[in-house]
Amino acid sequence: MRRHHTALLALAALLLMGTSHTRRVGDDPLVVVVSAASSLREMSQSQVTNIFLGRYKRLPSGERAFPADSATEKARFYRELVGKTPGEISAYWARLIYSGRTVPPEQISSPDQVIEWVEQTPGAIAYVPLAAADHRVRVVFELGKADD
Amino acid sequence: MRLGRSIVARATLRIFGLSAVVGLLVVLASARLLEGYEQERLVDNLGDLISAVERTASVAAFANDPQLASEVATGLIQNTAVLSARIYSGNALLAGSDNGRSAAPSASLDTITRPLHSPFDATETIGRIEIEPARARIRDEASRYATLVGMLLAMLVVLVAGVVAWVVYRSITRPIKTVADGLHTLDVQNGQQLRPPAGSEDDEIGRLVRNVNALVARIGEALETERALREDREQSERRFRMIFENAETGIFVVDGDRYLQSWNPAMVRLLGSERFQQAGMPPRLDLLLGVPAQDLEHLADQARSQNAGRGEDFHLSGPDAPTERWVHVVLNALGDGPMYGVANDITERRRAIATVLSLAERDPLTGVFNRRGMQRLASRVLQSADERRRVAVLMVDLDGFKAVNDSHGHEAGDKLLVQISQRLESLLRKSDYVARLGGDEFAVILTGLAAPEAATRIAAKLVDACAEAVPIGDVVLRVSASVGVAVSATADDVFEILLGQADQAMYEAKRGGKSAYRLYQAA
Known part of the structure; x- marks a missing residue:
């Protein structure tokens, strides 16, 4: 079942690659995922940005948002999302942490754990490579897509 | 000497007076200009101040973090030039801070507004930051600054005026005054010379002094020459006067109307003082000699027409003549009118001739x-x-x-x-x-x-x-x-x-x- 999905997604990725000029062959795009149980179907880049950088506390569906960073993909994610380095993102958070009102996303070490956490946590939102996304989560935004 | 007529006092007064006027104008103009510039600069500084906190304010606005925004606003009003600062997220006031020094209106014409952009998308405006400048304070500071600079300028003007006055006094007016005073008391006749004032030997004043000395020397020589000439003339006049006074021959000058203009003592001795008293004053020559006027006129006409001395013997007659007297008178023309003449007693000679003649x-x-x-x-x-x-x-x-x-x-x-x-x-x-x-x-x-x-x-x-x-x-x-x-x-x-x-x-x-x-x- 899982393999099947993987094959499908790979096919889809191949198809997408054909339409994208910015992505090289063999890249695995990062995707933003929510729980498969969520009513959320799709998000804009700005919605993703606002939630991950603490501006919006709630998802467009109305749930309280719990964003999580993936340790392995974090650098790539923010680069592709807002064009910032991890240092810049840390500096950004450092200002907000001081006030204590806004907290940065949860830090999760691997994509598998991310998936698990997203499945188990209502309102959770995170990002994984497309290849890692399975049935437990729903892809609501694919990075790099908006560039087209 | 009146103060206003002294070149030193006048030059110094003028330097200070002009400096005061010019300095005052410069100080006033520069103070006005400076005050304007300084106000602008202080307001511009506020822009820089906003730039300094802009990123943090953006973050606060982005994250809707009133705490952070409040920190920023509080930081902003630490600047004395800021009356109040407000940070908006969207149109909602996120944080506002007021230094309480004045109850400023929430938004005045002075208010500096800077839009806040998303830290992650420079094209997205997510709020704004507003600063109310402390105008009165800025004006005060600018005014203080301008006053300070003005005072410095005024001091500079006073110092420069002083230096100029001193230099002018030392190198121009004092030497000129020295020269003028020296000239005033200069003893030209004794050949005294002016000394150039110290330090001015080689400049225009030194040249002036040298020229004055040359002039003085020439004047002295001219005076000396004139004095010598005058002495010569006086001496020769005295000599001639002595000859005239002491001559044994009667010498006289007679005008066209036969009146004597001058005569010497010998003339009086020759004719006798009684005759002179009777001939009037001035005495008339024909009355003095006791001869008809036409005889004298005839002799005078001859002398004039021949332009040479013409003489004739006159027999002195008159009731008071004690003895027979003969006088030889020679007349010479002096131009058209007056004539000079000499008169000699020839009685003895006449008598001798008569004697010789009778003896013969x-x-x-x-x-x-x-x-x-x-x-x-x-x-x-x-x-x-x-x-x-x-x-x-x-x-x-x-x-x-x-x-x-x-x-x-x-x-x-x-x-x-x-x-x-x-x-x-x-x-x-x-x-x-x-x-x-x-x-x-x-x-x-x-x-x-x-x-x-x-x-x-x-x-x-x-x-x-x-x-x-x-x-x-x-x-x-x-x-x-x-x-x-x-x-x-x-x-x-x-x-x-x-x-x-x-x-x-x-x-x-x-x-x-x-x-x-x-x-x-x-x-």
Whole structure:
């Protein structure tokens, strides 16, 4: 079942690659995922940005948002999302942490754990490579897509 | 010296006065300008201030974090130029801070507003930051700054003015004042020289002093020359005056109206002070000399026309003249009007000449006229002869005189001749003359005779007188005279002819027996 999905997604990725000029062959795009149980179907880049950088506390569906960073993909994610380095993102958070009102996303070490956490946590939102996304989560935004 | 007339005081006052005016203008203008600039600068600083906190404010606005926004706003109002600061997320006030110094309106014209962009998307505006500048404060600060700069400028102007005044005083006005004071007390006549003020030897003031010295030297030389000339002139004037005063010759200047303009003491001595007193003041030359004015005019005209000295003898006459005086006056023309003249007393010379002349006509032995005198007198009296005033010439020849000479000597003969001539003269009137023609020959001229008989009468008397004895010492001598008479009744007769006729008649008397007279009878 899982393999099947993987094959499908790979096919889809191949198809997408054909339409994208910015992505090289063999890249695995990062995707933003929510729980498969969520009513959320799709998000804009700005919605993703606002939630991950603490501006919006709630998802467009109305749930309280719990964003999580993936340790392995974090650098790539923010680069592709807002064009910032991890240092810049840390500096950004450092200002907000001081006030204590806004907290940065949860830090999760691997994509598998991310998936698990997203499945188990209502309102959770995170990002994984497309290849890692399975049935437990729903892809609501694919990075790099908006560039087209 | 009044203060305003001193170059030092005036230059210094002007420097300070002009500096004060210019300095005041500069200070006021620069203060105004500076105040404006400073206000702008302080307001611009607020922009920089906003830029400094913009990123943090953006984060706060992005994250809707009032705490962070409040931190930023509080930080902003620490700046004294900020009255209040507000941070908006969207249109909602996220945080506001007010330094409480004034109850500023929430938004005034002054308010500086800066839009806040998303930290992650520079194109997205997520809020704004507003700052209310503390205008009064900024104005105060700008004003203080401008005042400080103005005061510094004023001090600078005062210092520069002082330096300029000092330099001008040291290098221009004081040297000029020194020169002016030196010139004021300079003793030009003693050849004193100006010294250039110290430090100005080689500049224009030094040159001025050198030129002044050269000028002074020239003036001194000119004065010296003039003084020498004046002395020379005075000396020669004194000499001439001395000559004029001490001359023995009368010297005078007379104007065209014959009035004396000046005269020397000799002139007064010559003519006598009484004459001067009587001739008026100024004295008139014709009155002084006692001569007719036309005589003097004639002489003056001659001198003028010939442009040379013309002289004439004048016989001083007048009631007060004690003795006969003669004066020789020479007149010289001095241009058209006045004349100068010299006057000399020639009385003595005149007298001497007269004496010489009279001696020449006298017989030295007897003192009666000689032949020459006889001729002159006869010619004169013959001129006025006529029928009523006949002239007779008598030829008197002594008889026996040679014998007296031979027996008694020449000396006795001479004495006899003197006695005879005195005897002849004593018989004659004043208008008659006796002359000794030579040897024992005498001639007598009788004038104013009414008839020839008067002549023969006198001839008879003469014969008688000569026949009388003549005592010479203790000897008594005897001679006689033969007389010939010739009478003229007309002025046409000539003396020599009359004398010849008388001589002829005298010989007839001798031939007739001597001691007798004969009247010449024309043949």
